[in-house]
Amino acid sequence: MQQRPNIVFIITDQQRYDTVNALGFPYMHTPNLDRMVEEGTSFDRMYVTSPSCSPSRASLFSGTFPHTNGVYRNDEPWSWCWVDLLKQAGYRCVNTGKMHTWPVEDAFGFHERHVVENKDRAHPDLPFYLDTWDKAFWTRGIEKPTRITQRRLADYKERLGCYVWDAPEDLHADNFVPELAQMWLDRYPGDEPFFLQIGIPGPHPPYDPTQNYLDLYEGRNDLPEPIRDYDFGTQPGPIRKLREGHYAQDHDGIVHLENPTADQMRRQRAHYYANVSMIDAQLGKLFAALEKRGVLDNTIIVFTSDHGDCLNDHGHSQKWNMYEQSVHVPALVWGKGIAQKRCDALVSLFDWGPTILEWAGVKPPGWMEARSLNPLMAGKGEARDCVFAEHANDAILSDTEFMTMVRTERYKLVHFVDSDEGQLFDLQTDPRETVNLWDDPGYAEIRRSLTMKILEWRIQSDRKTQGFRQALANRPPIREGV
Numbered sequence: 001m002q003q004r005p006n007i008v009f010i011i012t013d014q015q016r017y018d019t020v021n022a023l024g025f026p027y028m029h030t031p032n033l034d035r036m037v038e039e040g041t042s043f044d045r046m047y048v049t050s051p052s053c054s055p056s057r058a059s060l061f062s063g064t065f066p067h068t069n070g071v072y073r074n075d076e077p078w079s080w081c082w083v084d085l086l087k088q089a090g091y092r093c094v095n096t097g098k099m100h101t102w103p104v105e106d107a108f109g110f111h112e113r114h115v116v117e118n119k120d121r122a123h124p125d126l127p128f129y130l131d132t133w134d135k136a137f138w139t140r141g142i143e144k145p146t147r148i149t150q151r152r153l154a155d156y157k158e159r160l161g162c163y164v165w166d167a168p169e170d171l172h173a174d175n176f177v178p179e180l181a182q183m184w185l186d187r188y189p190g191d192e193p194f195f196l197q198i199g200i201p202g203p204h205p206p207y208d209p210t211q212n213y214l215d216l217y218e219g220r221n222d223l224p225e226p227i228r229d230y231d232f233g234t235q236p237g238p239i240r241k242l243r244e245g246h247y248a249q250d251h252d253g254i255v256h257l258e259n260p261t262a263d264q265m266r267r268q269r270a271h272y273y274a275n276v277s278m279i280d281a282q283l284g285k286l287f288a289a290l291e292k293r294g295v296l297d298n299t300i301i302v303f304t305s306d307h308g309d310c311l312n313d314h315g316h317s318q319k320w321n322m323y324e325q326s327v328h329v330p331a332l333v334w335g336k337g338i339a340q341k342r343c344d345a346l347v348s349l350f351d352w353g354p355t356i357l358e359w360a361g362v363k364p365p366g367w368m369e370a371r372s373l374n375p376l377m378a379g380k381g382e383a384r385d386c387v388f389a390e391h392a393n394d395a396i397l398s399d400t401e402f403m404t405m406v407r408t409e410r411y412k413l414v415h416f417v418d419s420d421e422g423q424l425f426d427l428q429t430d431p432r433e434t435v436n437l438w439d440d441p442g443y444a445e446i447r448r449s450l451t452m453k454i455l456e457w458r459i460q461s462d463r464k465t466q467g468f469r470q471a472l473a474n475r476p477p478i479r480e481g482v
Helices: 031-039 053-060 083-088 132-140 173-187 237-248 262-293 349-359 441-464 466-473
Strands: 006-013 041-043 092-097 112-115 194-203 299-305 331-335 341-343 386-392 402-408 411-416 422-426
Touching: 006 053, 006 262, 006 349, 031 262, 031 299, 031 331, 053 349, 083 092, 083 194, 083 349, 092 173, 112 173, 132 173, 173 194, 173 262, 194 262, 262 299, 299 349, 386 441, 402 441, 411 441, 422 441, 441 466
Parallel strands: 006 194, 006 299, 041 341, 092 112, 092 194
Antiparallel strands: 041 331, 299 331, 386 402, 402 411, 411 422
């Protein structure tokens, strides 16, 4: 029997940190995620390197920041993926669901990819693509729910992206993808160690749970209300423009409203939380599938997400900003050799890369900007003094060329390369990020020192990643459609 652990890497899409009961959020129904918290390690302060799907994932799967790997938008090609190192080390590498790579179906080191992309791609600006999920609907003769079908509803513009799934339950993306993984676990005949990446499309909108999970949250008065006690005029111009853009475009089936009612916002959260509970139930089935295969005791399971969702906090829809709700995600690991602990060190999402490589007995490349989490789990690691995130302009964040966040133990600064405006929050006195201190003369020195941190980081990053650029220069280019 092989000794190296199997690794199951579960990545949800757009799941904010405050969505797991055992992490201190009792309104959530998440028994299987709770098991991971109680029996494994939770990194309670994990931050993404970009608040958008593909930039975050390209960073995660390369161990480099977006400014290093060049992926700032969802349609920019990935240059390198550490899964190839696992393949070379003898792991069977399988992806079911969403990775949001570009090109969509390139191998990127996997032996098998069973791709399911965003729930809703019914927009003329998005490239045409038929994924495994589309084909499943076609073979059943059922029209897939998208904004095309949702726009037929008389109250479409008042729903804030909330719907009840009315197609067969097994065809819901958040069921379909993990059940594909369960089928693989049941049928694959090999006995080599495996790396199974499961990309669950939810709770990314549209917020579309089945009714039985929505029943867990409807009619409750204990769901948190959005953060609304702020002066919108203190938000930087690019962030105000971002919000205005949501009024004009129904991104992912959401018609964002300037002044939604309390009932509308409560309904949005109920639907979002219900999607999370659907995913949690599938996690329980994955545990069972691993046990049925006889490998649960030799498997490490990671559960995390690519970024969060504002859900009307600060008046915003979805992500593309640097508020905690966008950049702070759950990060759980359970299984063989994993300690039972809560770790409050500042860590970055792409730190999973070198961590997973070390579990597989693979030495991470020296040019990786990510850091292994294994020393922290062993109680020996040195914590970061800050974390960074960045996002370049795209079709949605269109009023700035580049946005950068630095977050220390106490402060968060958000810098815009083409604006005199910015954001500065004292998270010790203002954890809800409602008071922007950017122009406060009493915080001028803090603002200056944090801005210098960004400059120093970018210089150090350029030196650190010289080997990455050299390695890419010697590789053939990725060709779309290969």
